[in-house]
Amino acid sequence: MALLLGVETSCDETAAAVVRDGRRVLSNVVLSQDVHEIYGGVVPELASREHIRTIAPVIRRALAEASVEGRDLDALAATTGPGLIGSLVVGLSVARAFAWSLGIPLVPVHHLEAHLYAIRLGFPETPFRFVALIVSGGHTELVHVRGEGDYALLGRTRDDAAGEAFDKAAKMTGLPYPGGPAVDRIARSGDRKAHAFPRARLEPETLDFSYSGVKTAVRYALQGDPSLAGTGKLSDLLASFQEAIVGPLVENARRALDRVGERRIAVCGGVAANARLREAFGEMASASGAELLLAPLEYCTDNAAMVASAGDAAFRLGKCAPLEQSASADPPLPFKD
């Protein structure tokens, strides 16, 4: 039995959550910074300043909503990377100081491992063994999860991450940042077959992805006919683009299941909130008889509940950090090759 406070400040969400036994979320506070909107992307220096301003009230609120006090906690978990270094440092420093003042361990959490634990929050009784697709703004990875802390990398993007492609396509068509949710919404009324955007041709046996070609194809289509971004045509453009992103994700996940002999497929990370992606994975799972574990919507995009859950597993494995634990913008992946 362990009660953990999770802290997440890797990008532009200031988040804190209280989770019992890595499974029961007692509170999950996420403050999304809106200062970046007018710049069309996250401005790192502004992100750090916003974290400094809001981290203490966010933690206080997470404790209050869970009806928990600092002295009730068994450990603190904080994201140590990857992410924006200035942002990571804010959350980690506060977590270090809080852990020290309470005399409890600090558990360092890799952001990608945290995304995996969104699956545990959604499916607390399911064994932690599956093929997982982590799709976020910075990452697109297919991983064989063989148990807690035991992950093998099966495939990854060679250029843009899926979320990055969503954000860039949105920017090209004049949609606000972050573009993923807007593309998702507008594409719903579009025809997925209106445009035949290219799929990257990689070696037949690889489970890697490549999305820079799709992005370029959207740019050329818009240069050739700027009216495609106008009302009436935009939904077709975005639905077709979205299909070119989702198709390879589903196809490689299906092949990954066969390759490692698993029957459970998990999808997590910000892009896992996408409605078409969730539907397409549903179709693939029922056609191939696989069990589908979709991260619950509230734990897809960055949050601290998933950090606390990952921290709980690491805590039980004895992976606590010295109080001088530092952050890293680009730490090694927690997956074996």
Ligand code: KG4
């Ligand atoms: O996991 P996340 O919150 O942050 C990272 O770790 O990167 O993912 C953010 C990414 C952004 O690129 C955002 O546009 C994308 O997830 N995203 C979506 C949707 N919601 C968020 N992409 C497509 N459809 C969505 N509904």
Ligand code: ZN
């Ligand atoms: Zn993330």
